Amino acid sequence: MIVRQIAVFCVLVVSFFSCSGTRVEYYVSTKGNDNNPGTKEQPVATLIGAKNLVRAYKSKNKVSKGGITVWVSGGIYQQDASFVLDSLDSGTEDALVTWRAVKEEKVTILGGVSIDAKLFSELKDSIVKKRFSKEASQNILQLDLKSIGITNFGKHTQYGHALSVTKAPLELFVNGEPMTLARYPNKGFVAIGETLDSGSKPRNGDYSERGAIFKYTDDRHENWLQNPDIWLQGTFWNGYADDKIRVEKIDTISKQIKLATPHMYGVRGGRDYNHYVALNILEELDMPGEWYLDRKTGILYMWPMSNFEDSQIEISILEEPIVSLENASHVVFRDFIVEVGRGIGIYLEGGTNNTIAGCTVRNVGTSGIFMGQGAKQTFPHITHDDYEGVPISRNIGNLQGHIYKYTTWNRKAGKNHKILSCDVYNTGSGGIYLSGGDKKSLTPGNNIVENCKVHDYNRRNKFLWSGINIDGVANKIRHCEIYNSDFQAIYAHGNEHVYEYNNIHHVTQHSDDVSVWYLGRDPSDRGNLIRYNYFHDCGNKNRMNMGIYCDDSTTGVTVFGNVFYNMQTAHGVLYSNTGWDLTMKNNIIINPRSYTVVLSPHYYTWYKGKAPLVFGKGKLFEQRLFKDLNILKPPYSERYPELHNYMDVIEEGKEWEGMRSRRNILSTNVIIGGKENPIRTRGGKYGVFKNENNFQTNDDPGFVDFKNKNFTLRQDSEVYKKLPDFKPIPFNKMGLYVDEYRKTID
Incomplete structure (x- = not known):
């Protein structure tokens, strides 16, 4: 009888944790109530409600090993504010708090609101209807957001290279996918025409805030004059420097656009990457999946995809x-x-x-x-x-x-x-x-x-x-x-x-002077190890891009045991501007677009004469190597003795040791296809990248299944004969794997 009474007490009073106190469990359900005790039978309704129970329990109890688990049942949990777990939740080392979705149930923590598709109606305003094509006007639906209590629409802002990341304005999502803000063109870009005024160039210290003026190359711009808040997003000077800039004026007489603010480098046309898309234009809501919000009226217009009435619609807040x-x-x-x-x-x-x-x-x-x-x-x-x-x-x-x-x-x-x-x-x-x-x-x-x-x-x-x-x-x-x-x-x-x-693929597809992996412009960033990765199908043969980019004065990078396949990176699988201690060893490179390695001692090539801007007194490298830290004092002097002479003067005010590449090596790699000489160096004696003991061939060197891209080397592969020191590469271990969290690999 005494034993039974104890058991009953455990069930009724603390059913959400074991009698021994080694395990505490709380439950959350959309059908719960935050006044409940948080048991499985009487769950709370919100994450905040569960957090409060956890805090209350921990304020009175020492949580034993195994900690606390909060189980959240299936459903959507809308957050009006950030769900914060802070230092009050940490407890002792053994007080592990696990927040977990109930097994096999879909739990969504939502930073927006869900909208019933039935709230949308056909177009009502005849004036607005005329701004669309006939087909579009027959398909577009509308919703008055203010009528359902949504009044904070956010705002469009400039963001891009050298600018702050800004929070998005209101966005629309349907069935888990972002809808497209009405844009032109629907695919591709518009080329920048003749530049009449490139605008101020903040990169050169011009802070006059003058927006550029240029010719537009598509007469479609003439349809947009009724839109008060048009934005252009693209690459306006360099192919890597994206920006989103507001249009101040469209002049249909002279066929010109004036931008409201400058781009970092100014604006130019002429390169195939000097282009943009135009955003936030009501008339360009012309295909399924596009939408537009009239911020004055609060009416959201959209052209829905099929089966809209059964769709899950969400708006970010x-x-x-x-x-x-x-x-x-x-x-x-x-x-x-x-x-x-x-x-x-x-x-x-x-x-x-x-x-x-x-x-x-x-x-x-x-x-x-x-x-x-x-x-x-x-x-x-x-x-x-x-x-x-x-x-x-x-x-x-x-x-x-x-x-x-x-x-x-x-x-x-x-x-x-x-x-x-x-x-x-x-x-x-x-x-x-x-x-x-x-x-x-x-x-x-x-x-x-x-x-x-x-x-x-x-x-x-x-x-x-x-x-x-x-x-x-x-x-x-x-x-x-x-x-x-x-x-x-x-x-x-x-x-x-x-x-x-890692398995990295289909990146750097439509940009210029961009790479798959990047590090640069700080010689003290050493010790980075890139090993046993599968890089494939990256780059654009018509653009300047790279695989591994050891940019301006990168030092101490090791690239070991990777497989590179079909790298369309025209500037090499590995590219360096004046690197030190770069090692590319024991890799397999298959069908590279060009060279395996390209090295430019850039202080003697494209950046010739400008070294004092980074090596000179009070300049970038003195700041980074002797003020932010000190490469001649511990821990840097002990960890990286190779850097000791980096800033030594060769000729006062003109040359420093760091300008000349040192100790770079391409060794013991298997290279299939590509250039006859796998290394391209520039700058004569200052471009040092040693080519040592690499095996080059145009044939299958002994893969398990070359045709089906299984690049594991067979034990009888010719590679092990040509390169006795070559270490097997664990190709079959690269990429995702199944574990208790990831049940399948798509």
Whole structure:
């Protein structure tokens, strides 16, 4: 009887955790109530309700090993504010709090609102109807957003290269896909015509804020005069520098466009990448999947896809991160869909040993998963060298400008975090931003992104916002698949990161002077290791692009054991501007578009005569190598003795040691096809890249299945005879894998 009474007491009083206290469970359901105790039978209704129960329990109890689990049942959980887990939730090391979707149930954490398709109606305004083609007017539906309580529409802003990342205005999503803001053309771009005034050039210190004037090349522009807020998005000077700029005036007499604000480099035509798309134009709502919002009336117009009446329709509202972990530790957040916000999907700052696993993060206005602080620019103009700003939490801002100016900036990302088996896509400004560790002291972050699928991550910002960005010290990107971008897959800052077992493909497809993997302009960023990755089907043969880009004065990169296939990167599988200690060894390169390695000692070639601008007293490298840190003092002097003479003077005011490439080697690689000489160097004796013991052939060297792209080498492969020191490459381990979070691989 006594035993039975104890059992009954356990069930009635603490049924949500075991009698031993080793396990505590709370439950959340859309059918619950936040006044409930959070048991399986009486769940709470919101994530906040569950968080309050967890805090209340932890304030009175020492949580034993195994921690607390919050189970969230299937449904949509709309967030009117960021769901924040902060330091109050961390507890002790063993107080692990797991937030988890109930197995096999779809749980969505939504930064917007769901709309019933029945609320849409046919076009009502006869004047508006006349602005559409006959076919469009018969298909377009409308919805008065103000009538359903939506009045915060956000606003269109300029964003792009050297500019702050801004939160998206209101966006529309149907059945999990972003709809297209009415644009012209529906596919492709409009070429920039004759430039009459390139506008002011902030890159050269001209802050007069003069917008460019140029000829338009398509008479369609003449139909847009009734639109008050037209924006052009494209590459206006360089093929990597994207921008979105408001149109101030369209002059149909002279066939000219005047832009309201300048582009970083000014505006020009003439190159095949000097082009744009025109956005936010009512008359261009001319195909299924497009939409337009009249911000004065609050009426949203859209041309729906088929079966619209059964569609799931959502509008983004929340500008804060949908989920935010701030100085929390030992938190597991798994198996959720986080979507439809105007800013960041999941934000992490500080703390230790947090895990984001099995989540889908999609349809957000900026980054999917963002680790570490951003920066608020305080300098009032578009700028590069004159940038000033301050760190800021829960915002991206001008992170790229800040980290360029303050290279040892510790972004307070925390340590030992894991982002595992997540899918991140349809994001506005990059997929995942990985950070952690301290560059000045070379303290490791040990943060990992592993087994994640990242694609379609440049809906808004383009250049610099990659599938995965990385900075800090000793972080890892492993077993990820990154694809479908005109720009980079990985953009790197920092030291001793490892990039391994990734499958990267179909990137850098429609841009210029862009690469698959990028690092540059800071010789102290050493120790980066790129190994056992599969790079394939990247680049554009008609553009200047690269595979591995060790840009201006990159040092200490090792490329080992990778497979490169069908790289249409016209400037090499590996390209370097004056690199030191670059090692490309034990790789397989198959059918490269051009050279395996291209090296330009750029201080003697295209940048000739300008070395004092970076090596001179008070200039960039003195700041980065002797003020932000000191390469002649520990830990840099001990970790990287190869840098000791980097800034030594050869000829006062003209030449420094770092201008001349050192100790670069291409060794023990298998190269199938490509140029007869796999290395192209420029600048004579100053372009040093040693070619040693490589095996070149035009034939199958002994793959398991060359035709079907299984590039595992058979044991009897000719490679092992030609190159006895060649190490087997684990081709079958590259890319995604099945685990408890990722059940299948598409």
